Amino acid sequence: MEGWTRKNGHLQAELSQQEAAVIRGLVGQIKDMLTARTDEAPKDELAELTGIRTGPATPPEDRVLARLLPDFYRRDPITGETDEEESDAAGAMRSLHEPGLLEAKTGVATLVLETCPAQGGRVKLTGEQADGWLAALNDVRLALGTALDIEEDMPEELPDDDLRREHLGVYQWLTWVQDSLVGALTE
Template sequence: MAEAFRRKGARYVGKFDQEEREVIVSLLSQVRELIALDEEPATGDPIRDLLDSLGREPASAREVDARDPALRRLLPQASRDDDALAQDFRALAEHDIRRAKAANLSTAIHALSFEGGSRVELDQRQAQALMIAVGDVRLMLGERLDLRTDEDAERLQEGLDLGRHGTGNDGERQLLAAYYDFLTWMQESLALTLTG
């Protein structure tokens, strides 16, 4: 059973059993795949990679939404009122935003991918990456669960409470809601430890 993160010296320590870690890693991997860039792999030469990236056209907001509505949450428009401004910002920033998100997700996946034991011990960089990556997973799950308002979140919690007492009837939604609830707790635990 999971235990909240605590600070021990310069490390952040929590407990998550193998199954919990596997679920979290699976969700992190799904988000990483969702935001993955369709591009040639980097050559390792920073100048060559930069030049190669310059010819790529950014996806429009409609193209992003058409691939998966959760991308709208992960890669929101910079302006709702000015499509040209939003497109210009997307052209300038989307590639870097995707890479940063993918890097955080990869760091988090690596930190949680180990066999045996339940102790998860992170340095500050790993803890920050995990907190951010879990936030991205929650954004994806929030979209899948149609969470838009505080009232939606309250209804979700009520549904979880009903499900825990055997009266919920939508198994897939209950499972996503349980993941969302668990990751909310996990992210809050990590945030409090990082800032405390």
């Protein structure tokens, strides 16, 4: 991949078969994780009648999924809420807002899978589709960064005996792909 370019109002890039496979594979894994979380939502008859969806009240146990679906409520130190009040509020906020977040994240993952050619080749996106790609790539980078324990002060290259070494290269490449797409969007 040489980077994203803007041409005739579209953003485009040429992906090799291997590059497309990496993007599709990682985005597909994120989509599967999000879909599994969606399936954990409690069945609520009132929600089915009113159309108000509810999700789980507790955060995901998996740390990668927890990074993708952070808490919707933070304790306000001024109000002095107790831990029980804080937990109830956090659970209620999560239950109300997580379904929409899951839908949005699953939607952008689906968009990438639909627009990224399985065998490689040209990707041609509208501005709106490019925004979806950016969101999906960001989710992949968050997940991969969490799984690899990537920190700001981490060196560019890891020692040969570090098992994260090869995956760090994928993370760095995805960072470049995302940066290139932002650059093309802002031209």
